[in-house]
Amino acid sequence: MKSAPVVWAAMAAAGIVCLGFLPKESRAEEQRSQGKEIYLAQCAMCHGENGRGDGRAALDFRTRPTDLTDPELMTDSDGTLIRRILHAPRPMPKFKDLLEETERHELVTYLRTLSKTQVGVRR
Secondary structure: OOOHHHHHHHHHHHHHHHHOOOOOOOHHHHHHHHHHHHHHHHOHHHHOOOOOOOOHHHHHOOOOOOOOOOHHHHOOOHHHHHHHHHOOOOOOOOHHHHOOHHHHHHHHHHHHHHHOOOOOOOO
């Protein structure tokens, strides 16, 4: 019969090996997380922390920033939303120069969570 320390060591080793097979954070969750960081750094000052167009900098504008929680705004494809962000009129920054391709997709993935809308879903 094996001694208790050997059995415990074998069980611990098996547990560590099994941890390697657990699913990692999904790509969508990772994109939302990265997108939220981008949003908070680049967008929240105008659109507000929750996307309602009520950020502190919004007070300086004649026209209130877009309410990103409106589900109608998020019914378009990712590509269409990215084009809107990249080619938005002033006072929006020139995100074409500020965001990498992957960051653009991460941002759109996060923006959809603000309106709780999936890609291309019409209500």
